[in-house]
Amino acid sequence: MSIPIFLELVEMKAKTASVLPFLIGLCYSYYHYGIIHLGYVVIYFVAMFIFNMAVDILDNYNDYRHAKEGHDYREKTNIIGRENLSLRFVFCLMVTMIVISALIGIALAYIVGWPLLWMGLFCYLVGIFYSSGPRPISSLPLGEIFSGVTMGFMISLICVYINTFEAFQWNFSEVLGIVVIALPNTMWIANLMLANNTCDKEEDEKNERYTLVHYIGKINALRLFAGMNVVAFVAILISFLLGLAPWTVLLSFLAVPFVYDQVKLFLQKQVKSQTFPCAVKILAVGSIVQVITYLLGIIIA
Numbered sequence: 001m002s003i004p005i006f007l008e009l010v011e012m013k014a015k016t017a018s019v020l021p022f023l024i025g026l027c028y029s030y031y032h033y034g035i036i037h038l039g040y041v042v043i044y045f046v047a048m049f050i051f052n053m054a055v056d057i058l059d060n061y062n063d064y065r066h067a068k069e070g071h072d073y074r075e076k077t078n079i080i081g082r083e084n085l086s087l088r089f090v091f092c093l094m095v096t097m098i099v100i101s102a103l104i105g106i107a108l109a110y111i112v113g114w115p116l117l118w119m120g121l122f123c124y125l126v127g128i129f130y131s132s133g134p135r136p137i138s139s140l141p142l143g144e145i146f147s148g149v150t151m152g153f154m155i156s157l158i159c160v161y162i163n164t165f166e167a168f169q170w171n172f173s174e175v176l177g178i179v180v181i182a183l184p185n186t187m188w189i190a191n192l193m194l195a196n197n198t199c200d201k202e203e204d205e206k207n208e209r210y211t212l213v214h215y216i217g218k219i220n221a222l223r224l225f226a227g228m229n230v231v232a233f234v235a236i237l238i239s240f241l242l243g244l245a246p247w248t249v250l251l252s253f254l255a256v257p258f259v260y261d262q263v264k265l266f267l268q269k270q271v272k273s274q275t276f277p278c279a280v281k282i283l284a285v286g287s288i289v290q291v292i293t294y295l296l297g298i299i300i301a
Contacts, residue, residue, distance in 0.1 A: 001085065001089075005079070005083050009056070009079050009085070009090070010054075010056050011053075011056035011059075011060075012053075013280070015049070015052065016280075016287060016288075017151050017189050017192060017283060018048060018049065018052045018151055019049075020185060020283075020287035020290075020291060021151060021152055021153075021155040021156045021185045021189075022041075022048065022155050022156070022159050024181060024182065024185060024287070024291055025155065025156035025158070025159030025160050025163075025178075025181075025182070027291060027294040027298060028181045028245075028294075029159065029160050029163035030163075031294070031297070032244065033160075033163065035164050035166075035167070036163050037112075037162060037163050040108060040111070040163070041162055044159065047100075047101040047102075047105045047108070048101070050100055050101040050104075051097070051098065051101035051102075051105075051124070051127060054094050054097035054127075055128070055130065057090060057093060057097070058094050058127075058130075058132065059131040060078060060080055060090075061080065061091060062132055063078055064078045064081055064087075065087075066207065102120075102124065105117075112161070113161075115161060115165075115170070119154060119157065119161070122150075123150055123154055123155075123158075126146050130143070130147070138209070138211070139204075139209040139211065140211070141211055141214070141216075142212075143193050143212065144191075145190065147190060147192070148186040148189045148190030148193070149186060151185075151189045152184075152185035152186030153179065153182040153183075153186050156178055156181065177242070177244050180238055180242065180244055181244055181245065183231065183232065183235035184233070184236055184287065184290055185283075185287055185290075187228040187232040188228075188229075188282060188286055188287060191228050191229065191279050192279045194221060194279075195225060195275075195276050195278070195279035196272075196276060196279070197211040197212060198218060198221045198225070199276050200272065201213045201218065218270065222266075222267050222270075225266065229259055229282065229286075232286060233252070233256060236249055236250075236252050246294065246296075246298065246300070248294070248297035249290065249293045250293075251289075251296070252286070252289045252290050252293050255286055255289045258285055259282050259285070259286060262279075262281050262282050263282070
């Protein structure tokens with residue numbers, strides 16, 4: 001397997017969806033608590049990244065196996081069929097990566113506390129059953145919720161917990177603060193899935209995958225797509241007003257014209273090869289700007 005094929009198999013181009021929630025959790029840990037356990041979070045990042053790649057391999061593996069006859073999804077769309085990859089090799093690679101990441105996570109949970117084990121277990125179950133089982137989460141109108149919460153919120157929550165495990169309190173105000181900080185990523189990651197499902201509505205229905213777009217229709221899906229971008233920026237404003245982030249995060253609003261243009265493009269046409277990248281660009285630019293402006297505030301302080 002060549003490196004380009006491997007990178008496509010693990011969906012490397014979409015890894016901003018896991019890296020940036022991690023970075024915003026890191027910024028929040030330092031700004032709000034004044035604590036960073038660099039060694040532990042690096043170990044967590046490695047485990048998280050390996051598992052994230054394994055989940056994307058699993059998605060491609062299950063999509064290939066469960067594709068219905070009558071169209072050329074297996075042969076021309078799915079990376080496994082298009083590149084004639086061995087199913088056995090792909091499966092073994094995926095299992096190896098899952099086991100390695102799980103062992104790292106269990107070892108880390110032994111050090112920082114068992115809440116990490118339960119949070120990790122939730123993420124693993126969502127990741128595995130997202131595309132597995134008789135009714136995968138991705139084939140239900142729940143994909144946006146689970147992908148947004150698991151990647152946008154849980155990655156940040158785990159990052160903050162690992163950094164602050166000696167002092168972290170499991171109460172409403174502590175968790176709410178992380179919810180607000182993570183809400184932009186939660187919205188943008190959910191929108192990534194919503195945009196994907198909007199573009200793939202007809203193909204998904206051929207494969208008997210009835211996502212949220214199937215139930216609410218494309219018009220309402222597009223309205224939801226636009227609305228969640230608004231919520232993301234409102235959350236950034238609220239994070240400043242509640243003292244959860246430095247004033248510099250307000251500079252994130254400089255990205256609004258870019259996001260507006262990308263939303264406008266996607267609302268005009270929902271074609272996977274042409275306008276799905278709009279959602280990817282919104283996630284990348286919005287999340288990067290949030291992290292950079294948050295970090296700028298930390299440096300100034």
